[in-house]
Amino acid sequence: MKICCIGAGYVGGPTMAMIAKQCPEIAVHVVDLNPQRIAAWNSDTLPIYEPGLDEVVREARGRNLTFSTNVDEAIAEADIIFIAVNTPTKHFGIGAGRAANLEFIEKCARQIAKVSEGHKIVVEKSTLPVRTAEAIKRILSSADNGATFDVLSNPEFLAEGTAIDDLLDPDRVLIGGESPKAVQTLAEVYAQWVPREKILSTNLWSSELSKLTANAFLAQRVSSINAISALCEATEADVDEVSKAIGTDSRIGPKFLKASVGFGGSCFQKDILNLVYLCEHFGLREVADYWEQVVIMNDYQKRRFAERICRTMFNTVSDKKIAILGFAFKKDTNDTRESAAIYVCRDLLRERARLVIYDPKVEKETIVSELLSALSDLSGTISDLDRELVESNVTVVDNAYDAAIHSHAIALLTEWDEFRTLDFERIYQTMQKPAFIYDGRNILDRQALRKIGFEIFAIGKSN
């Protein structure tokens, strides 16, 4: 059997590497339009940082895992074609800011229709609005060289930073489709390492909707606890104590209740906005409003964090040096998409703070380009003033100690493990006084830091 995957990103790359590792008899060919990305997959420096991924790729690459830009050839040869291209939120035209941009998916479907012969199973891996399979089916049915297709929905539930563990031991594999035979063929692939009872099959639309719903529920939990964190700061409740207390109720459960500076990542916001757009499309105004509130709360949480920094630093951060620890949207990834750090930094820059940023895995170019696009307007235009602001007020360094030297404050925005064990005595000596710490992830020992002399502010804790 031959598998092809279109899209060598955070989803396509690790997922196909795992299939290749676990199924040595299947040839897995991952293709992408971006030659730099493919070159990186073929090198010793993979384009994405993910614990354990190097080993998996090393084991399978050259054996039954290949990466190339030969999209047509890979499609023509494959029995199963996964579509794992990006589906960003549209930033133009109808549905701008909410609907998913399906341009890349549609282009893939047209390409598949053009070069396929015989029978193929086409699998939607990217997160998509409900009923996208309908459009894919229609495009595929226009193929004029006699090819036939089954379309399946097989959403990926891996979380970045733990992708390899999630792929090795998933809570479930979900396959939606109309043809039992096609569903069975794909199920056989996963059954090489996933227990049968964890492979669920549903109709196409339930599968598509389950992916959006799972992400909406997860994001909702974070927004719910973050909403309570604001109330905790106003009262004398402690949000970590509240999380623990409610999480012991088996109906609520302990996971995903960590208050933070706000959720980020490529999925949560995009999928909720997508859900909101769908509900509006079907005339379900109340349902749309209900889910939109999860994103509104998240924006509030990010804004509130930057405002708290300004307020507690005597209402001005202008020309003050603030060390930013962490820029990725969570630990153990180099992904910065929708990271809360982007928006906190943007707000601080608008207050004319000087930022010295350190993240263990994110490249300087990525940080600068994220900040520039956060400062740009809807059409993507960056003013000369904002460009100058980033050039003059943002420095990226390669360790936390250098970031903190002479700073007025530290804002911890990503929960990287190395930040827990920093020598804060040493850091304190090098900072301006009073020395402030804003812990956006509640990972630092507040009592110990206070003893050193820091003024510390954390999420959901009154001071």
Ligand code: UDX
């Ligand atoms: C609730 C809390 O569960 C309990 O911990 C607290 O002490 C008091 O409030 P109660 O109101 O007795 O208990 O019943 P509960 O089982 O929580 O159900 C509340 C309502 O939600 C009922 O109308 C029930 O039918 C409804 N419900 C519950 C659903 O519609 N769907 C569900 O999945 C669960």
Ligand code: UDX
């Ligand atoms: C998510 C889903 O978990 C995954 O199933 C889906 O396939 C893709 O989207 P991911 O975005 O990689 O995965 O990371 P996740 O661990 O879900 O975290 C998302 C964001 O929520 C991060 O910014 C994280 O810091 C934040 N978060 C998560 C919290 O602030 N508190 C929590 O308790 C959990």
Ligand code: ADP
């Ligand atoms: P995700 O997090 O969903 O994996 P990424 O943006 O990391 O998203 O990856 C998607 C990849 O899909 C990108 O590398 C992009 O170049 C690739 N891609 C988009 N459209 C096409 C296409 N028509 N053919 C091949 N690759 C594509």
